[in-house]
Amino acid sequence: MxxxxxxxxxxxxxxxxxxxxxxxxxxxxxxxxxxxxxxxxxxxxxxxxxxxxxxxxxxxxxxxxxxxxxxxxxxxxxxxxxxxxxxxxxxxxxxxxxxxxxxxxxxxxxxxxxxxxxxxxxxxxxQAAEEYIHLIEEKATKSTMLQFENMLKQYFMYQNLSKDTVQAMKEMTKQNYRNSFAFLLFTVEEEKEFNKINEFSLLIEKSLKEFHPLTVVIENHIVGFARYSDELIEQSRLFHKAHNKTLSFSIVLSEQKRDGEERLSLHQLLDQLFYQSKQSFLPPTEWVEFQTSSSNMLPVEEIVIHLKKRQSIEALNCVKKVCHQMAENTVTPKLAKGYLIQLFLLLMSKFPHREVEDRLQVVSQMEQFIHIESFVIYFEQLFDRLIHHGKEERKLSPVVQDMLDYIEEEFGNPDLSLQWLASNRLFMNADYLGKIFKKEMGQRFSTFVTNYRIDKAVEIAEKEQDIKVFELAERIGFGNNPQYFSQLFKRIKGFTPSQIIQPN
The missing domain is CATH 3.40.50.2300 (Response regulator)
Known part of the structure; x- marks a missing residue:
């Protein structure tokens, strides 16, 4: 009216x-x-x-x-x-x-x-003319915002940037921050709808408005720039403390940057969270430098034995140990993920009859893990599924269970073989033992013992860095033949024993 x-x-x-x-x-x-x-x-x-x-x-x-x-x-x-x-x-x-x-x-x-x-x-x-003009202006504004948002996404996601994008970011940081800014990352660590992530992004911009944040939403990550100061770090810390009870998220803040060409990608910012727990706050003083090499070995056979014996806790402890070693050595997240994905695939190859996982899907999922603890959680659930799935099948026979126990006890005995075990411990026919072991364990007795001994060699060498190669060979049952031990070790692991004992 x-x-x-x-x-x-x-x-x-x-x-x-x-x-x-x-x-x-x-x-x-x-x-x-x-x-x-x-x-x-x-x-x-x-x-x-x-x-x-x-x-x-x-x-x-x-x-x-x-x-x-x-x-x-x-x-x-x-x-x-x-x-x-x-x-x-x-x-x-x-x-x-x-x-x-x-x-x-x-x-x-x-x-x-x-x-x-x-x-x-x-x-x-x-009124119609005004609405039309408003609509045109709104579309123009949205178009400009969309272009800027796409440019920010390219800046943080792509390795190779156009000269125009680099120059635009350089001018933006110069005009908005007078060449004194920080990169910031807010990572939401639980599944949320896109509109909820956007609402969280608006809350961040409102809470840190005095630092003029410019951010973009990429999946569950809010990444961008803000004017650098000690107050920015403190305000971000208070924001994290105030809101992490209602939403699981982590914050990463970089050191002061003075040039838009000093770029940090989204993956570089996420890498800093890899060895941190969920809901972390990581100021620039707590950043780590990663190492591009590692001598980590994967205790596949040891885990297999624990799983065959339905010892999920012991199997998980092996995984935790690997993760702890990589964290101590600050192995690059890319390399660490590669090791843990390899461990998953090797374990699955040991259980070919248990199709409990879509392996390609799991590998894709693992590549997106932000924290190393996500691998531990996944392996814990995997081991429970493998053991539960195994309960539906025929359990290990008592004789194979005894054979596994004797391998653990006698792996340092150079005489350990199928024939020795049959004659000196089980007092049964060696051919029969070999057939039943392969049927239930999926591999020959001699192959299993060799792999188990090599895994034990890795474990001992990492604990006792001053041990000699010939001493190590003797400890795990290779007697007076350290040369054969070294050749076999390298063929299985891809490294020589001396590279573990004396890493470069």
Whole structure:
């Protein structure tokens, strides 16, 4: 409904017009009546009309004075003047203020209604034009924002950037931060819908607004820039403390940067979280430098034995040990993930009859793990599934269980073999033992013993760095043949024993 105000110093005309016009049929509402221009201004201050129908000649403040004063404050109000033939000069003055509609007194309902409808048509046309302009401006703004957002995504995700992108980022950091900024990363560590991540992003920008953050949402990560200062670090710490009870997320802040070309990618920022626990706050003083080499060996056979014996805790401890060693050596997350994915695939190859995992899907999932603890959690669940799945199959026979126990006890015995075990411990036919072992364990007895001994060699060498190769060979059952031990070790592990004992 369009609001109408009537102004005339003659009460009869005011009452007459207000009563004869069917306001609702014209999509209008009469909101007030005034006897002069001053009263009209007071009413307009209380409730601004869309249309004012006013007389020209009035005491106090006439129609010309009213429109002159009101135009400054209410430029969008439309005017209809009531005038007599003798007031034509006044009407010409009103035209200077954009007044286009006049009614000659006396006028009837039809004339007044036609004038109102004409004004309403004009208002609607202007509103449509304004909406169109607003829509165009909104689209232009969204387009500009989208272009900037895409540029930020390229900056943080792609290795090779165009010269235009590099230059744009350089100019942006110079203008916004006067070449003193930090990279920041907020990583949401639980599944959330995209709109929830966006809401969290807005909360971050609002909380850190004094540091002028510029961020972009990439999957579950909010990454960008902010003006560097000690206050930024403290405010981010307080934000983390205030909100991590309702949402699991970690924060990474870089050291001070002075040039937009000093780029840190999203993956580089995420790498700093790899050896941290979930819900971490990582200021620049706690960043680590990663090593690009490692002598970590994978205790596959040891884990297999524990799983065959349904010892999930012991099997998981082997994984935890590998993770702990990589964390101590600050192995690059890419290399660490490669080791742990290899461990998963090797373990699955030992259980080919247990199709409990979609291996390609798991590898893809592991590559996206942010924290190393996610691998530990996954292996814990995997071991439980393998053992549970195994319960549905025939359990290890008592004789194979005994064979595994003797391997653990006698791996340092150079005489350990299938024949020796059959003759000296189990007192059974060696051929029968070999067949049942291969059937239940999936590999020959001699192969299993060799792999187990090599895994034990790795374990001993990592604990006793001063041990000699010949001593190590003797400890794990290779007797006086360290050369054969070294050749076999390298063939299985890809390294020589001396590279573990004396890493370069």
């Amino acid at each position: 369009f609001k109408v105000l009537l102004v005339d110093d003659e009460r009869m005309i005011l009452d007459g017009i207000s009563s004869i016009v069917e306001w609702h049929k014209l999509e209008t509402e009469l909101i007030g009546k005034a006897m002069n221009g001053l009263e009209a201004l007071e009413l307009m201050d209380k409730n601004t009309p869309d249309i004012v129908i006013t007389d020209i000649t009035m005491p106090g403040l006439d129609g010309i004075g009213l429109v002159a004063k009101a135009k400054e404050k209410y430029p969008n109000v439309k005017w209809i003047f009531l005038s007599g033939y003798s007031e034509f000069d006044y009407a010409q003055q009103a035209m200077r203020y954009g007044v286009k509609h006049y009614l000659l007194k006396p006028c009837n309902e039809e004339q007044i209604s036609e004038a109102i409808l004409e004004v309403i048509k004009e208002i609607k046309k202007e």
